Amino acid sequence: MKIFATYNIKGGVGKTATAVNLSYLAAREGYRTLLWDLDAQAAATFLFRVRPRVKGGGKGLIRGTRSVDDAIKATDFDRLDLLPSDFTYRNLDLLLDAAKKPARRLGSLLAPLGAEYDVVFLDCPPGISLLSESVLRAADTLLVPLIPTTLSVRTLDQLTEFVADLNGHRPTILAFFSMSDRRKRLHKEISEQLPEQRSDVAATAIPAMSMIERMSVERAPVTAFAPRSLAARRYEELWREVRERAGLPDPKPDDAW
Amino acid sequence: MQSVLRQFVLSGEDSSLPELVLKLPGSAFAVSDASRSATVRRLWLDTFDWRLFRSGLTLEQVSRGGTADLVLTGRDGQVIAADHRLPPADGRNGGRSRPAWPGLLDTLPLGPLRDHLGPVVGVRALLPVARAVSVLREARVLNSDDKTIARITVDRMSVTYPEAGSVPPRLAVSALRGYQAQALRVADLLAAEPGITEASQSGLEAALAAAGRRPGDYTGKVDVRLTPRMPAAVAMTTVLTSLFDTLLVNVNGTVRDIDTEFLHDLRVAVRRTRSALKLTGDVLPGDMAARFRPEFKWLGDLTTPTRDLDVYLLGYPDMAAGLVAATPGELQPFHAHLERSRAAAHRQLARGLRSARFSRLSREWRHALDTATAAGTRPGATRTTVARLAASRIGRAHRRVLRDGGAITATSPPESLHELRKRCKELRYLLEFFGSLYDPGQHWQAVRELKALQDCLGEFQDMQVQHEEIQVFAAQMMEQRTAPATTLLAMGEIAAGLATRQHHARSEFAGRFRDFASPAGQNRIRALTGAAAA
Numbered sequence: 001m002k003i004f005a006t007y008n009i010k011g012g013v014g015k016t017a018t019a020v021n022l023s024y025l026a027a028r029e030g031y032r033t034l035l036w037d038l039d040a041q042a043a044a045t046f047l048f049r050v051r052p053r054v055k056g057g058g059k060g061l062i063r064g065t066r067s068v069d070d071a072i073k074a075t076d077f078d079r080l081d082l083l084p085s086d087f088t089y090r091n092l093d094l095l096l097d098a099a100k101k102p103a104r105r106l107g108s109l110l111a112p113l114g115a116e117y118d119v120v121f122l123d124c125p126p127g128i129s130l131l132s133e134s135v136l137r138a139a140d141t142l143l144v145p146l147i148p149t150t151l152s153v154r155t156l157d158q159l160t161e162f163v164a165d166l167n168g169h170r171p172t173i174l175a176f177f178s179m180s181d182r183r184k185r186l187h188k189e190i191s192e193q194l195p196e197q198r199s200d201v202a203a204t205a206i207p208a209m210s211m212i213e214r215m216s217v218e219r220a221p222v223t224a225f226a227p228r229s230l231a232a233r234r235y236e237e238l239w240r241e242v243r244e245r246a247g248l249p250d251p252k253p254d255d256a257w
Numbered sequence: 258m259q260s261v262l263r264q265f266v267l268s269g270e271d272s273s274l275p276e277l278v279l280k281l282p283g284s285a286f287a288v289s290d291a292s293r294s295a296t297v298r299r300l301w302l303d304t305f306d307w308r309l310f311r312s313g314l315t316l317e318q319v320s321r322g323g324t325a326d327l328v329l330t331g332r333d334g335q336v337i338a339a340d341h342r343l344p345p346a347d348g349r350n351g352g353r354s355r356p357a358w359p360g361l362l363d364t365l366p367l368g369p370l371r372d373h374l375g376p377v378v379g380v381r382a383l384l385p386v387a388r389a390v391s392v393l394r395e396a397r398v399l400n401s402d403d404k405t406i407a408r409i410t411v412d413r414m415s416v417t418y419p420e421a422g423s424v425p426p427r428l429a430v431s432a433l434r435g436y437q438a439q440a441l442r443v444a445d446l447l448a449a450e451p452g453i454t455e456a457s458q459s460g461l462e463a464a465l466a467a468a469g470r471r472p473g474d475y476t477g478k479v480d481v482r483l484t485p486r487m488p489a490a491v492a493m494t495t496v497l498t499s500l501f502d503t504l505l506v507n508v509n510g511t512v513r514d515i516d517t518e519f520l521h522d523l524r525v526a527v528r529r530t531r532s533a534l535k536l537t538g539d540v541l542p543g544d545m546a547a548r549f550r551p552e553f554k555w556l557g558d559l560t561t562p563t564r565d566l567d568v569y570l571l572g573y574p575d576m577a578a579g580l581v582a583a584t585p586g587e588l589q590p591f592h593a594h595l596e597r598s599r600a601a602a603h604r605q606l607a608r609g610l611r612s613a614r615f616s617r618l619s620r621e622w623r624h625a626l627d628t629a630t631a632a633g634t635r636p637g638a639t640r641t642t643v644a645r646l647a648a649s650r651i652g653r654a655h656r657r658v659l660r661d662g663g664a665i666t667a668t669s670p671p672e673s674l675h676e677l678r679k680r681c682k683e684l685r686y687l688l689e690f691f692g693s694l695y696d697p698g699q700h701w702q703a704v705r706e707l708k709a710l711q712d713c714l715g716e717f718q719d720m721q722v723q724h725e726e727i728q729v730f731a732a733q734m735m736e737q738r739t740a741p742a743t744t745l746l747a748m749g750e751i752a753a754g755l756a757t758r759q760h761h762a763r764s765e766f767a768g769r770f771r772d773f774a775s776p777a778g779q780n781r782i783r784a785l786t787g788a789a790a791a
Contacts, residue, residue, distance in 0.1 A: 049404035073435030076397070076405040081434060219403070 001114040002248055004121050005139035005171070009155055011126035014145040014178035016043040017212055017222075019123035021235040022143075022242065024221040027080035030251030031118040034072065034081050036110075038092070038135070039125040042085035048075045049219050050084050057088035061109065062095040068109050077224065081117075089125075096130045103130070107138035118251065128162070136163060139171040141246050145178035145206070148190040160200070174245060176238060177205035202245075204238040207231070260431060261334045263444040264456035267411070267426040284446055286439075288409065289397040297321045299389045299414070301461045302358060303472070304381035305510060305519065310472040312377050315461055318358075327365075329373055334459075338370040359384035359515045380571060382516040386472070387464040388418035398443050400436075407432050407440035409447075414464065422467030427456060477503065477522040479529065479689045485644035489540040491633035492643035496690045497533055498626050500526045505619065511560075512607045517567045520606075524564055527557045532686040536650050540641060542632050545625050552618045559609040566599040569723065576751055583747035590744045591751075594734050647691035648786040654684040655782050662710075662770045671721055674766065678714040681707060695785050703781045706773045713762055713769045720759035727752050 004022070006015040019035055027033040037044040042052035050073050060066030072081050096102040110120060124135050136142065144159065146152040156175050163170050175198075177191040195201045206212075211222055211231045218225045223232040300318040303309045309316055313332040318325050328339040356364040359382040365371045374383075391414045398407040408431045416422040430447065432440030447453055458466065465472055481499045483492045504526035510519030531553045538546025573592060577585040609615060661677045685707055692700050731748055734740035740748075772778060 049402045051402065071435075074433035 001110075001117055002119050002141070002246055003110065003139045004119070004141050004143055004242070004246070005124055005135045006121065006143045006145065007124045007132065007135060007139075008144055008146070009126060009128055009159065010147075010152070013147055013152075014206060014212075015126075016047070016123055017215065018143060018145055018178065018206070018235075018238075019121045020044050020047050020215070021221045021223045021232075022239050023080060023119070023121040024077060024223050025236060025239040026119045026121075026243075027077055028223075030079070031248070032079050032116065033119045033121070034083060034113065034117045035075075035121045035123060036083040037085040037123050038089060038131065039085055039123055040087055040090040040092075041125070042087075043216075044123045045082065045084040047215055047219055047221070048082050050075070050082055052085045052087065054084055054086040054088075057086050058092050058095055059088060062092065062099055062105060064109075068113065076220075093130045096134055103133045103137050106131075106134040110138060119248070133166075136166060136171055137169055141242070142171045142173045143242065144173060144175040146175050146201075147179050148177045148187040148194075148205075150186075150190070153190065153194065156200075172246075173200050174202055174242060175200055176202035176241075179208040180205045181208050202238065202241050204234060204241050206234050206238060260336060261429045262407075262432050262437070262440055263430050263448070264334070264460075265428040265430075265447060265453045266456050267428055268452050268454065284442070285401060286406070286443055286446075287399045287403075289399055289405075293395045295321055295393050295395075297391050297393060299387075299391055299460070299464075300358070300385055301387045301464065302383040303386045304378055304383060305515075306381065306475055306477060306522075307386075307473045308377050308379070308381060309374075310461075314373075314377065315459060316374070316383065317461070327370065329370055338368075338373045340366070340368065340370050361516065380516060381518050384515065385418065387416065387461060387468065389414045389416045389424075389464050391415075398440070400439060405433060406436035407443050409443070412460075414460070416464045416467045418468070419465075419470055420468035422464075422469070424463045424467045427460070427463065428453065475506065477518075477525065479692065481690075481693060483643055483691065483693045485642060485694055487643045488633055489537070489641040489643050489646040490542065490629065492646070493533060493537050493540055493690075494626055494629045494633055497530060498630070500530050500533070501622060501626065504530070508610055512610050514603055514607075517571065520560060520564055520567065524557065524560045527553055527560065528682070529686050529689070531557060532683050533690060536654065536683060536687060537646060537690075540646060542629050545629060549618075549622060549625065552614075552622075556609075556615070556618065559606060562602040563599065563606045565722065565726065566595060566602055568719070569595055569726070570599060576754070579754060580747060580750055583743065583750050587741075587743040588747040588751070590734065590739055590741060591730065591748055594730060594737075594739060598730075598733075643691065644694055647687070647694060651684065651687045651691065651782065651786045654680065654687055655779075658684055659774055659779070662774060665766070665770070671717075674714055674763075675718055675721070678711070678718055681711050681714060685711060699781070699785050703785050706778050706781075710769045710773045713765050717759055717762035717766065720755045720762065724752055724755045724759065727755065 006019040006022075008015060016037075016039070019037075023033050023035040035044060035048075037052075045052045054061065054066070054071045056066035061068060061071065068083065072083050074080075075082050096105055099105050101108075106122075113120070122135055122139060124132065142159075142163070144156060146156060156173075160173060163173060177187075177194075180191050181187045182191075191205045195203045207230065209229075209231045211226055211229050214226075215222050222229060223235050226232055298320040300320070302316045302318065314337070315330045316327070317330070318327050326339060329337045331337050361380075361382050362371060362374055362378050365374070391412050394411045394413075396409050397405040398409060400406050410429045410431065412427045412429065414424045414427065416424060428447070430440060430444040448455060456463070462472060479496065479499065481495050483495065487495075504523055507519045507523040507526070510516070511523050531550065534541075534546040534550050534553065538550070570592075573595065577588050577592075580588065658677065658680045661673070661680055665673050665677065685704070688700070688704055688707070727748055731740065731745060734744070
């Protein structure tokens with residue numbers, strides 16, 4: 001089971017759009033996929049038309065009084081399940097703080113799902129908190145959407161330093177440009193130069209497009225409702241790059257024979 | 258993952274999805290009008306003796322396009338294990354190909370599916386029991402957020418094997434994970450509609466019913482219903498006809514060598530027939546018994562070499578694993594020799610079962626049985642009832658076992674135990690032929706102690722035979738120069754193991770016989786036959 005987390009300290013950079021589309025593409029390729037919407041805003045949950053409610057709330061999950069298994073909902077897409085958001089997730093930091101080994105709690109909740117899923121995506125709220133630390137400990141790869149500005153690059157450096165200072169397990173960081181506007185000279189320059197200079201920045205950039213914004217109207221991944229659109233093709237390229245860099249094996253069922 | 262919650266049968270040909278859509282108004286659910294349609298080929302697999310069905314399991318291979326899924330479900334329709342996306346049957350997948358049926362379990366890849374099937378299927382092959390083509394039309398049931406919570410599938414199935422037939426359209430409601438309660442409400446709404454009834458049969462049962470068969474219609478056991486006052490000749494003809502049917506349905510699987518148990522069941526049917534002719538042949542008309550006894554002996558002898566080698570090969574993994582001084586690798590040439598010998602023996606056997614002699618035996622035996630059945634039902638044909646026949650023959654066989662067994666001492670030669678084993682088998686077969694006359698509980702009690710004695714004698718005799726055979730094999734391999742010294746040493750270790758097991762069985766014999774011959778044990782058999790005869 002490979003765990004990917006879409007994460008950035010900043011909000012509004014395309015984390016949810018990335019998690020929703022990449023998880024859909026993974027499932028479409030044959031990977032048994034779970035997306036956990038950790039953000040109390042419940043955007044990913046909304047996009048899959050699932051009600052943002054988990055019995056027992058975040059407290060039940062973190063304390064282990066409610067099973068993660070029971071909270072999972074199937075999406076409308078084969079092999080793609082969702083662990084929905086709940087409004088109580090806004091208190092996840094406090095709940096984790098009260099738990100034993102809080103930084104490892106998310107990983108231990110996900111471990112029993114290893115036989116059921118090949119790929120897990122964690123869609124994280126912005127910020128640096130105890131929850132982020134727990135995500136960093138659990139994830140194999142951190143997918144970091146960046147708006148191509150100088151400040152964003154600085155944020156990536158800060159994150160890289162933070163991860164380097166962690167003891168024990170450290171996720172691989174893979175940043176990529178998101179909401180990139182090629183009409184802006186700075187966007188164009190940064191998104192062309194940086195992938196050449198830094199190995200932790202993906203070659204694929206996701207453009208800013210109204211089609212991606214339409215996801216909230218269609219309530220589905222753009223890769224599902226407009227599979228031939230430029231946006232969908234870019235997400236496919238990004239998924240290919242992510243999958244190869246993570247060394248994800250071919251979907252299991254093909255290996256069965 | 259979705260699981261089938263409830264299945265229904267649609268009455269009336271005009272039942273189609275658009276109408277079903279109209280049948281859900283008034284509820285909080287809507288049915289998506291964008292229904293998907295697909296044609297799938299369905300193949301159900303089981304062993305020849307229905308081991309999966311008898312264990313409440315269903316194994317189905319569902320093919321669509323170039324791929325297929327192999328799915329094992331339980332009684333409630335829940336998926337227990339599955340292998341998805343099998344490659345095409347022509348091997349286009351890196352040289353790997355989909356398993357061909359019939360096939361033994363080791364043609365499946367290691368994994369949960371094989372793990373679940375292993376203890377149930379054992380040494381038997383999986384073979385197609387039904388085939389059908391289904392046109393599936395699937396609609397999604399949506400809640401007020403337009404989220405799919407369940408799927409409704411209409412299945413129009415045409416059966417193509419074992420006979421062509423059609424099945425009334427079936428409808429299945431499946432829940433999406435996390436939406437079980439809502440999907441159950443959808444199923445309740447459908448169940449309340451006229452023209453929709455709860456399905457009483459599984460897909461496999463419906464397919465077989467359409468083809469005029471039912472699952473579980475084969476058993477290797479004596480499967481006859483006798484009544485105590487039935488004329489003895491009629492009863493014995495009924496038993497012999499049933500045994501002959503069992504023998505014949507196992508011929509094809511034996512010749513095609515599908516698995517070892519076809520031959521096993523065929524041999525048991527032959528042995529039971531020979532015992533019936535020997536012990537009760539005098540109630541059959543004319544010289545029927547005397548005429549056919551030599552032919553059935555020939556048939557029995559024809560099957561012996563292959564079965565003996567099968568027993569060796571089936572026990573081989575345990576033998577190899579039990580080596581202490583030698584290694585399994587050193588025993589490998591012995592395995593190869595067994596395989597070669599078995600292939601040659603099976604060719605002989607298949608020739609025999611395809612021979613004119615076997616055809617003549619089958620034809621004439623069937624004719625004799627039909628004639629005897631007709632003669633037996635004529636008024637005043639015989640006055641002896643089957644209950645009296647059973648009491649006298651079981652009594653006689655029982656006394657012989659007690660007499661011969663009682664005469665065996667610590668110094669008796671192996672032959673005396675072998676002879677006693679034959680007498681025990683005769684008693685056992687008689688108890689099986691007439692089993693339907695007796696109280697099942699009492700019958701089981703009577704057979705239980707006999708079975709324990711038989712197991713002990715069987716072990717003793719099998720070890721004796723295998724010990725003699727391994728010496729013959731060693732000589733053959735020496736002659737053919739296929740036996741390295743290390744292999745012969747390993748075979749020596751096997752021979753020593755066989756001798757130890759034989760000694761062990763010999764030491765257990767006295768205790769087992771004492772239990773069987775105890776006054777309580779004797780009374781059990783007398784009470785059994787006495788009640789029915791009275």
